[in-house]
Amino acid sequence: MTTTTLERTVLPPSESLDELVAMLSRPDAEPTTTLSGPNGERLVLPPEVFEVLRGVIEAMASGQAVTIAPVHQRLTTQEAADLLGVSRPTLVKLLETGEIPFEQPGRHRRVRLADVLAYRERASVERRSALDRMVEIADAADMYERTAIPQRTR
Numbered sequence: 001m002t003t004t005t006l007e008r009t010v011l012p013p014s015e016s017l018d019e020l021v022a023m024l025s026r027p028d029a030e031p032t033t034t035l036s037g038p039n040g041e042r043l044v045l046p047p048e049v050f051e052v053l054r055g056v057i058e059a060m061a062s063g064q065a066v067t068i069a070p071v072h073q074r075l076t077t078q079e080a081a082d083l084l085g086v087s088r089p090t091l092v093k094l095l096e097t098g099e100i101p102f103e104q105p106g107r108h109r110r111v112r113l114a115d116v117l118a119y120r121e122r123a124s125v126e127r128r129s130a131l132d133r134m135v136e137i138a139d140a141a142d143m144y145e146r147t148a149i150p151q152r153t154r
Contacts, residue, residue, distance in 0.1 A: 009067045010060075017061035024054045073113040074103075080111045084120055094119070 033050050034042045045053070056066050075083070080100075081091040095102045095109060100119045102109045138144060 009065050011065045012060035012063055017057055020057055021061045024057060069113060074110040075113055075116060077109050077111065080116045083113075083116055 033045050035045055036042055059066050077091050077095070078088050081088045084091065086094075091100075092109075094100050095111070100111060101115050102111045104110070
């Protein structure tokens with residue numbers, strides 16, 4: 001069965017999802033769960049699908065809409081910038097410096113969702129590493145001890 005998944009946004013239902021969230025968030029909730037179809041057939045959900053389903057339900061329970069998009073999805077520069085939480089000019093700089101690959105079939109650049117997500121993960125790892133290094137430097141210089149003593153400002 002071949003289907004094309006288009007990006008679509010789903011609003012949270014009007015009824016409460018609290019009971020479902022509680023059930024899926026239990027410590028003993030197994031990541032391998034079965035799903036019953038409308039005709040009674042039972043399908044085993046892989047752990048990855050279970051985690052996605054849990055995340056979708058938790059987001060909807062908190063009143064958020066959920067957008068479903070395939071990873072091969074192509075984004076405009078504005079959509080990619082919004083996803084990264086940066087301005088469009090900042091994203092364009094990232095594209096031009098080669099940080100994120102892009103295609104330009106005509107006048108407009110297109111960015112693969114997978115490439116944007118990969119960049120976001122790389123940037124997060126780099127930020128964490130830089131912060132860890134800053135903590136090491138501050139600790140080695142006893143900066144925490146020096147600033148622990150209140151200083152008079154007046």
